[in-house]
Amino acid sequence: MGSYIVRRVLQMILVVFIISMVAFFVIQLPPGDFVTSYVSSIAAGDRITQDAILALRQQFGLDEPLLMQYFRWITNVLQGNFGLSFQLQRTVGDLLAERLPLTLAITIPTTIFVYAVAIPIGIYSAVKQYSVGDYLFTFVGFIGLAIPNFLLGIVLIYLSTRYFGGNVGGLFSPEFENAPWSVARVLDMSRNMALAIIIIGTSGTAATMRVMRGMLLDELSQAYVETARAKGLSEWRLIMKYPVRVAVSPVLSTVGFTLPAMISGTEITATVLNLPTTGPLLLNAVKSQDMFLAASIILILSVLTVIGTFISDLLLVWADPRIRL
Amino acid sequence: MTDSVFRGSRRKFLQVSAAAAASAASGATLGFVGPAAAQGMKYSEAPELAELVAAGQLPPVEERLPAEPVVVEPMNEIGEYGGTIRTGIIQNRGFQARSSWGPEPILRIARDSSTIIPNLAESWEYTNGGKTFVLHIRPIRFSDGAPLNAACFDFWWNHVNLKTALTPSPLSQFVVAGEVPEFEVVDDYTVQWTWSKPHANLPGLLAHWVGAQIPRWLPRHYLEQYHEDFAAADALAAKVDEEGFSTWDELFNNHSAAQYMMPFQHPEQPTLLPFRLRDPMELNTLVAERNPWYWKVDPEGQQLPYIGEIVVTNFESGDVRDAAIAAGQMNWVNTDTTFTNLPLYRENAERGNYEARLWLTSRGAEHTIMLNHEVKDPVLKALFNDIRFKRAVSHAIDRQLIADVVYLGFGVPSQVQMIPGSAWRNEDWVKKDTAYDPDTANALLDEVGLSERDGNGIRLRPDGAPLVMNMDFPVDDPGSTQVGELLIELMREVGITFNIRPIAREQVRTLLDNNDMEVGIWIADKCSDTMFPHSPEWHVPMNASGGWNAWGAAYAWWRETDGEKGIEPTGDVAKVIALFEEMQVTVDEDRRHEIGTEILRLNAENLWNIGDVGEVPIPVILGTNFRNYPEQGFTSYDWLGNYQYQIEQTYFEGGEWVGEQG
Numbered sequence: 001m002g003s004y005i006v007r008r009v010l011q012m013i014l015v016v017f018i019i020s021m022v023a024f025f026v027i028q029l030p031p032g033d034f035v036t037s038y039v040s041s042i043a044a045g046d047r048i049t050q051d052a053i054l055a056l057r058q059q060f061g062l063d064e065p066l067l068m069q070y071f072r073w074i075t076n077v078l079q080g081n082f083g084l085s086f087q088l089q090r091t092v093g094d095l096l097a098e099r100l101p102l103t104l105a106i107t108i109p110t111t112i113f114v115y116a117v118a119i120p121i122g123i124y125s126a127v128k129q130y131s132v133g134d135y136l137f138t139f140v141g142f143i144g145l146a147i148p149n150f151l152l153g154i155v156l157i158y159l160s161t162r163y164f165g166g167n168v169g170g171l172f173s174p175e176f177e178n179a180p181w182s183v184a185r186v187l188d189m190s191r192n193m194a195l196a197i198i199i200i201g202t203s204g205t206a207a208t209m210r211v212m213r214g215m216l217l218d219e220l221s222q223a224y225v226e227t228a229r230a231k232g233l234s235e236w237r238l239i240m241k242y243p244v245r246v247a248v249s250p251v252l253s254t255v256g257f258t259l260p261a262m263i264s265g266t267e268i269t270a271t272v273l274n275l276p277t278t279g280p281l282l283l284n285a286v287k288s289q290d291m292f293l294a295a296s297i298i299l300i301l302s303v304l305t306v307i308g309t310f311i312s313d314l315l316l317v318w319a320d321p322r323i324r325l
Numbered sequence: 326m327t328d329s330v331f332r333g334s335r336r337k338f339l340q341v342s343a344a345a346a347a348s349a350a351s352g353a354t355l356g357f358v359g360p361a362a363a364q365g366m367k368y369s370e371a372p373e374l375a376e377l378v379a380a381g382q383l384p385p386v387e388e389r390l391p392a393e394p395v396v397v398e399p400m401n402e403i404g405e406y407g408g409t410i411r412t413g414i415i416q417n418r419g420f421q422a423r424s425s426w427g428p429e430p431i432l433r434i435a436r437d438s439s440t441i442i443p444n445l446a447e448s449w450e451y452t453n454g455g456k457t458f459v460l461h462i463r464p465i466r467f468s469d470g471a472p473l474n475a476a477c478f479d480f481w482w483n484h485v486n487l488k489t490a491l492t493p494s495p496l497s498q499f500v501v502a503g504e505v506p507e508f509e510v511v512d513d514y515t516v517q518w519t520w521s522k523p524h525a526n527l528p529g530l531l532a533h534w535v536g537a538q539i540p541r542w543l544p545r546h547y548l549e550q551y552h553e554d555f556a557a558a559d560a561l562a563a564k565v566d567e568e569g570f571s572t573w574d575e576l577f578n579n580h581s582a583a584q585y586m587m588p589f590q591h592p593e594q595p596t597l598l599p600f601r602l603r604d605p606m607e608l609n610t611l612v613a614e615r616n617p618w619y620w621k622v623d624p625e626g627q628q629l630p631y632i633g634e635i636v637v638t639n640f641e642s643g644d645v646r647d648a649a650i651a652a653g654q655m656n657w658v659n660t661d662t663t664f665t666n667l668p669l670y671r672e673n674a675e676r677g678n679y680e681a682r683l684w685l686t687s688r689g690a691e692h693t694i695m696l697n698h699e700v701k702d703p704v705l706k707a708l709f710n711d712i713r714f715k716r717a718v719s720h721a722i723d724r725q726l727i728a729d730v731v732y733l734g735f736g737v738p739s740q741v742q743m744i745p746g747s748a749w750r751n752e753d754w755v756k757k758d759t760a761y762d763p764d765t766a767n768a769l770l771d772e773v774g775l776s777e778r779d780g781n782g783i784r785l786r787p788d789g790a791p792l793v794m795n796m797d798f799p800v801d802d803p804g805s806t807q808v809g810e811l812l813i814e815l816m817r818e819v820g821i822t823f824n825i826r827p828i829a830r831e832q833v834r835t836l837l838d839n840n841d842m843e844v845g846i847w848i849a850d851k852c853s854d855t856m857f858p859h860s861p862e863w864h865v866p867m868n869a870s871g872g873w874n875a876w877g878a879a880y881a882w883w884r885e886t887d888g889e890k891g892i893e894p895t896g897d898v899a900k901v902i903a904l905f906e907e908m909q910v911t912v913d914e915d916r917r918h919e920i921g922t923e924i925l926r927l928n929a930e931n932l933w934n935i936g937d938v939g940e941v942p943i944p945v946i947l948g949t950n951f952r953n954y955p956e957q958g959f960t961s962y963d964w965l966g967n968y969q970y971q972i973e974q975t976y977f978e979g980g981e982w983v984g985e986q987g
Contacts, residue, residue, distance in 0.1 A: 036831050053870060055493020059574075076571070084575055088417075089582050090590065091569040098607060161652040170609055170638065173986070271641035276608040280641045284416055 008313075012306045016299070020077075023298040024070045027291045033062050034086045034289045060086055073292060077299070083292030085285070092296045095281065100300075102171070103277040110197045114204040119251070122212025123244060126220060137209065144206030149269040153199045157273070160195070170274045196273050211250055219243035249320050256309030366626040368394075371406040373633060374617050383617055384470075386628055391465045394628075395621045397974050400436070400953040403623055404631040404976030409985065412657040413638045413646045417584075417606070421660050422637050423537075424966030426613055427598035427973075428586035430536030431460070432528055434969045438746065438959045439854035441532045445473065445540065445597060449531075455523030455912045462514045465620035467595035471546045478516045480545035482508045484554050485581075490574045498535040499524070501909065525912045526859035533855065537965060541583035544595035551577040586965065587613070599630040599973040611637040621973055631976035653677030656948030656982045659684070660966045663944075664732060670944050678949050678984025683942035687961035689741045689755075689852030690936030691732070692808055693863050694718075694796075695845045695876035698933070699892045704786045705794070705843065708773065715932040717769035719758040721819045722812070726761075728938045731807045739939025740932070741849045741863050742925060744959075748854055749921050754929035755939065766819045775820070784820040793822045796844040797836055800827035805846050808937055837878045838870075840891070845875025849936060853963040857921060858908055864928050865905040866898065876933045897927050950978040 035056045057063045061072065073083055082092035125134040176188045219225065220243055228238045267279035278297055285294035317323050370378070370386040377383040414421040433444040443449070447463040465473050486495050487505075495505050499518065506518040518524070530536060542548065549555035551564065553573050561573050570576045580591055588594035589611065592602045597620070600613040613635040621629045638654075640646040647666050649655055651673035662670070670681035696709040696718070708714045724738035738759035743749045770776075770784060775792060777785040784792045794816070798805040809825035816823035836842045851860055862868050866877030869885040880898055882891030894902055901924050908920045928934065947954060953975045960967040977983075 030829075030831070036834060055489075059493055081569065081571065084570070089575075089578055093569055102608065157648065161648070172610075272645060274609060274638075274640055274645050276639075280416075 008310055012310060015306055016303055019302040020074060020295070020299050021070065023302070024073065024291070024295045025066065027286065027289065027294050027298075028066060030289065033057070034060060034291065035062060037288045038086070073295065077296070082296040085290050085293040087285070087288050087290045087293070092293050095293065096278070096296070096300070099276060099278045099281055102275075103279075106193060106196055106200070106275065106277060109193070110201045110204075113197050113201045114208055115251075117201075118205045118208035119212055119248070122209045123216060123239070125209070125213040126216035126247075127239060129217065134213075138213075141206040141209045144202040145210070147202070149199055149203055150272045152202060153269050153272040156195060156199060171276070196269075196275055199273065200269055208251055212247060215247035215250060216243055219247050245319055249316060252315045252319055253312050255312040255315060256305060256307075366396075366622070368622060368626045368628060370617075370628045371615060371631075371633065373406075374615070374628075377617070389466070389470070389618050390622065390628065391463070391620050393464075395463075396624055397621050397629060397971060399623055399974045400955070400970065402953070403625055403627070404953060404974065405978070405980050406627075406631050406633065406976070407980030408632050408977035408982055409634040409636055410632055410657045410972075411636050411638070411655050411982070413640050413649060413655050415640050415643050415646055415661070417639050420586075420962075420966070421658075422635075422966075423586045424660070424960075424964070424968040424970075425635055425637075425657055425972055426587055426600040428537035428965055428968055429540065429597050429599075430532055430965075431539060432532040432536055434532050434855055434964055436969050436971070438964060438969050439748070441528045441855075444532075446531075449528060451523060451912050452517075453519065455525070455910075456521065457517050457519045458524060458527050459511070459515060459517040462516065463620075464514055465597065466618050467544055467547075467597060468601045468616045468618050469547075469593075469595045470618055471544065471595060473543065473597065474513050475510045475516050476513075477543040477545045479508075479510050480548070481539060481542040482516075484552060485542045488554075490553075491577060496535060498530045499527075502906075522910045523912050524909070525917070526909055529855060529859050533963075534965065537586045538583070540597055541581050541588070543597075547593070547595050548577065548581055551580050600635055603634075606637070606639060609639045611639075613637070619973070623974065630973035632972070650679070650946055651677060653679065653984050654986075655679070655946060656951060656984060657946065659943070659945040659947070659960050662946060664735075664941060667733065667944050670946060678982065679946050680949055682945045682947060682956060684945045684955075684958045684960050684967075685744065685940060686943050687744055687850050687853040687856065687959065687963040688848060688939065688941070689744060689863075690739045690849045690934075690939045691727075691736065691804060691941050692846050692937045693741045693849040693934040694722075694812070694937070695847070695863075695874065695934055696794075697840070697842050697844065697878070698876050698898070699840060699879035700843050701840065702843070704788055704790075708775075708786075711773050712930075712932060713769045713773050715935065716758050717766040717773075717819065718816075718821075719932060719935045720760065720762045720769070721766040721815055721821075722935070722937065723761040723815055724759055724938050726815075727808055727811055728941075730811060731804060732938065732941045736938030736941040738937075740929065740936040741852065741934035742929070742936075743852050743854075743857065745940065746959075747852070747857075748918065749857065749925055751922075751925065751929075754925060757929050758932060759936070763819055770819060770821075778820055782820055783817075783822050791822060792820070793824065794844050795824045795826065796846055797826050797828055797833060797842060798846045799830040799833050801830060802848065804848070809846065833873070837873070837875060838882070840879045840882075842875045842878065845873070847873045847875065849934065850961060851963060853959070853961070856963045858917065861905060861924060863934050864924050865901045866894070867902070867905055897931050898933075901927050948977065948982040948984060950983050952976050952978050 035053060038056070061069060076083055080093075082096070084090070085092055085095060088095065121137050125137050128134055171189050171192050172185070173188050173192070176185045179185050220239075222243070225238070225243055228242055229235070233241075267283045270277045270279040271283070282294060282297045284290070285297065368386045368390055374383060374386070378385050383389070410425050412422045412425050429444060431445045432441050432449065434440070435442045443463070445463055445465070446460045448461045450459050451457065452459055460478075462473060462475060462478065467473060486492050486499075499506060501520045501522055501524045504520055504522075506520045506524070509517050509519070511517055551561070551573065553561060556564075565571070565573055565576045568576060568579070570579065580594060582588070582590060587598050587600070588596055588602050590605050592605065594602070596602075596616065599616055599619050599621070601616045602611070603614040604610070604612040615630055615633050619629060623629060638649070640649065643661075643663065646655075646658070647663065647669060650658055651669055653673070653676060656679055667681065674681050696715065698706070698709050700706050700709055728734060728736035728738075739755050740757055740759060742751060742755045774787055775784040779785055779791050786792050796809060796812070798809065800806075806825070806827055813823050813825060833845075837845070849863055851857065851862055857864070860868065862872045862874055866874050866881035867884065868874065869878065869881035869891070872881060874881060877894070877898060879892040880894040880902070883893050884891075884902060904920050904924050908917060911917050911920065943960060945958075945960060954970055958967060958970060
C-alpha cells in the first residue's frame with residue numbers, strides 16, 4: 001500500500017506538470033494575445049498608438065518566446081505566486097482567495113447533496129423495482145438529466161422572482177448585500193444557496209441515481225445474494241452489506257471527476273445565477289486571453305482532478321474487497 | 326407606444342435641444358454657476374456627515390469645503406439628502422456605471438451635451454499664438470482632505486506620464502504630430518503645455534475619457550509611497566512583496582487603478598468624485614458612499630451630493646441584469662440597456678418602481694455599412710470607388726423594413742451624419758440617398774456595367790464572375806446580425822449575392838489590420854459635437870489601431886505609420902484627412918465649424934458610409950422618484966455615459982427610492 005501511494009504521488013506530479021504546460025499553450029492558440037483582445041475591447045475605440053501596443057506587450061512580457069513565458073510563470077507558481085491578471089490589474093492569488101472559498105461553499109454541499117439524495121433513491125428504486133416510487137423517481141430522474149442546469153436556473157429564477165419575491169441571482173437579497181454578517185444574513189445566503197445547490201446538483205443527482213439503480217439491479221440477481229438470503233440474513237442488512245457495496249463502485253470511481261466538474265462545469269449555471277464563483281472568472285479570462293489567470297485556474301482544477309481521482313481509487317480499494325493492490 | 330407617438334416626442338426633443346443651444350451662454354442651462362455666487366453663503370451637510378462631525382470624526386463642513394466651492398444649479402429643484410442608487414454592470418465592465426458617481430474630468434461637458442465648461446480646472450486659455458495651453462487648477466481637496474494643486478499635475482506628468490516603467494508611451498491625447506509637449510509649472514495653481522503647433526482639441530479631450538482618467542494619478546501625497554522616485558528602496562520592496570507583486574510598477578498601477586473612472590479596489594485611495602469607495606467589488610457587489618470632502622454645493626449652501634450611496638452589482642450576463650431590472654432591483658441603468666427589451670422593461674416598470682425613459686445616443690445611424698475602398702479584389706475596388714454603385718446599394722436598402730423588423734418600428738432613415746441637436750446637423754445630408762428605390766438602384770447598377778445576369782438573376786461582374794459581396798462583423802453585436810440578414814434579402818433583389826459572417830472581434834481586428842475586409846458594418850456612434858472634432862472615426866480614416874472604420878482602414882494605417890503600412894489616400898479622402906489635421910491645430914471656433922462642415926459635405930458626396938436608421942432611442946431605467954434628471958437626454962460614450970447631467974445634484978424624493986426593499 002505504501003509503495004503504491006508513493007508511486008501514485010510521483011505519477012500525479014508528472015501529470016500535473018504536463019497539464020500545466022498544455023493549459024498554458026492551449027490558451028495561446030487563438031489568434032492574437034491579451035493585448036490584441038484588450039485593444040479590440042477598448043471602449044469605443046480610444047486612440048492607442050502602435051508604440052503603446054508594443055510597449056504593452058513588453059510590459060506584460062508577451063514579446064518573449066512562449067517557452068520562456070511558461071518557464072517564468074511556472075517558477076513563480078512553484079513559489080506560490082500565480083502572477084498578475086492583466087485585465088483586472090490584481091494578483092491572481094488575490095482573485096482566487098476571493099472566489100475559491102465561495103466556490104467550495106457551493107460545490108461541497110452540492111456534492112454531498114448529490115450523493116445523499118441519489119444513492120438512497122437509487123437503492124430504493126432497484127429494490128422496489130417497478131413500484132410507483134420507482135416510476136416516479138425514474139421520471140424525475142430523466143427530467144433532471146434532460147434539462148440543462150442553466151435552463152432550470154432560468155425557470156426557477158423566474159418563478160421565484162415573479163411569485164415568491166425572491167431576488168434575481170446573486171447570493172444575497174438586496175437588503176443584505178452590504179449588511180454586516182449576522183444570523184439573518186447567513187439565513188438569507190443559505191436560502192439563495194439552496195436554490196443554487198438544487199439547480200447545479202440536479203443533473204448529477206439524476207445520473208448517479210440511474211447508475212446506482214442499474215448496478216444494483218444487476219447485483220440483486222446474483223447467486224451470492226440468494227446464498228446470503230438462504231443463510232437467513234435480514235433483507236436490509238443483506239442488501240447494504242453485499243450488493244450495495246459492489247454496486248457503488250462505478251459511483252465511487254467517478255468521485256474524482258465531480259470536484260472539477262462542480263467547479264468548472266458550472267460556468268453557465270453560475271453565470272445565469274450570478275454566482276461569483278471561479279467559473280465565470282475562468283470564462284472571462286479565457287475569452288480575453290488573460291493567460292496567467294486562466295492558466296492558474298486550469299492548473300488548480302487539474303490538481304483537484306488528479307487528487308480526486310486518487311481519492312476515488314483509495315475509496316474503491318476500501319469499498320470493494322475484490323480489488324487488491 | 327406607436328411610431329407616431331415617438332415621432333411627436335422626437336420633435337419636442339429637437340425643440341429642447343434648440344432651446345438649450347439658444348441659451349447656451351447662460352450658466353443656469355449649463356448647470357454651472359461660477360464660484361462667486363458662493364460668497365457669504367452658509368453651508369450645511371448631510372445628516373450622516375453632521376453626526377460624524379458631532380462625534381469628532383470629521384472636521385466641520387466649512388473646513389472641508391474649499392474656500393470657494395462650486396455652486397451647482399439643480400436641474401429642476403433643490404433636492405433632499407438620502408437614498409441609494411442601485412445599478413448593475415455586466416462582466417465587470419465598469420464603464421456601464423461610471424456616470425453614476427461622476428466622473429469629474431479636468432474640464433467637463435455642460436448639460437446641453439456639447440459646451441465645454443470648467444471643472445477641476447477653473448479656467449483654461451491658449452497663449453503664445455495658440456501654441457501654449459494654460460490650465461488654472463481649482464483649489465479643492467481630495468476625499469482625505471489633501472489639497473489639489475500644480476504639484477499633483479507635476480507628479481502625474483513627470484513621474485507617471487513620462488516614466489516609461491509606468492506609461493510605456495506618453496498619453497497620445499497630448500501628442501500633436503508626434504510631438505510630446507513641454508510641461509511647465511507656472512505657479513501653485515497653474516500649469517501649461519507648449520507644442521510647436523496648437524493642440525486645439527485638448528479642451529474637448531480633457532472633458533472626456535482622458536480628462537477623467539488623469540485624476541487617478543493626481544493624489545501625489547498618497548501615490549509617492551508606491552513610486553520608486555520617492556519611496557525608500559527597501560520600504561518599497563517590502564510593500565511589493567507584502568502585496569504579492571513582483572515589481573514596483575505593478576504595485577503602483579494597482580494603487581492608482583481606476584476602473585470606473587473611480588478607485589475600485591482601495592478605499593483609502595483619494596478621489597475628487599462625489600462618491601468614494603467604501604466596499605470594493607467583492608463577490609458581486611461594490612458600495613460607494615458620499616465623499617465628505619466633495620467640493621460642490623447647491624444654491625442654498627447644502628453640500629452635494631444629495632444621494633448617500635451607490636450599490637453596483639456585477640452580472641455575468643446582460644439577460645440576468647434585465648431580469649433584475651424587471652424584478653425591481655435596479656433604479657439606475659442607462660448606458661447599455663437593450664432596446665429590443667423595451668417591452669420587458671415597460672411591462673414591469675410599475676411593479677419594479679422604475680420608469681423606462683427613452684433617450685438618444687450619439688449614433689448618427691444605428692449602423693454604418695462600409696465598402697472597403699482599397700479592397701484587394703480589383704473589380705470590387707473599382708465598383709466600391711464608383712459613387713453610382715454606392716448610391717445603388719444605399720437605394721436598395723429598405724430602411725423602414727429595418728426599423729420595423731429590428732427596432733420595433735422606431736428609427737428614421739439616416740445616413741451617417743451628426744445627431745439631432747448638433748451644430749453640424751444637416752437634414753439634407755442625413756436624408757440623401759436614403760429613399761428605398763429598387764428601380765433607381767437597378768438602373769444605377771446597369772449603368773456601372775453590371776447589366777449582365779446569370780441564370781439566378783445575379784449580376785455578372787465585368788470579369789464574368791457573379792457579383793458577391795462578403796460582410797464580416799463581430800458576433801457580439803446582435804443588431805449587426807439582424808441588419809445583415811435583411812441586407813442579404815435586399816441585395817438579392819437588386820441582383821447582388823451578399824454574404825454575412827459573424828466572427829470574433831479579434832478576427833475583425835486582424836482583417837482590418839491586413840486590409841482583408843470586403844464589407845464591414847459597425848455601430849455608427851461618436852456622431853456628437855463632443856467627439857466629432859477629435860474622433861471623427863467614420864468620417865475620416867484617422868484611427869487605425871483602435872478604430873473600426875472599414876471603408877478606409879488602409880488609409881488610416883498609412884496615416885498612422887507615416888506610409889510604412891497601408892495605402893496612400895488620394896482625392897477626397899486625402900482632403901478629409903487634411904481637413905482633420907487642420908482641425909487639430911485650429912483654435913478659432915468659426916474656422917473649426919467650417920472644417921467640420923466641409924468634412925461632412927465630402928462624406929455626403931462620397932457616401933463612404935452607408936447608414937441605416939438613426940434616432941433609435943435607448944431605454945433609460947430610473948427609479949420612479951429619482952429627480953433632477955432629464956425626461957429626454959443623451960447617453961453614450963461621448964458623455965462617458967451621461968455625466969453631463971451631474972449625478973451629484975440628483976436625489977430621491979422623500980430621501981429614498983420607493984422601490985427600496987427590506
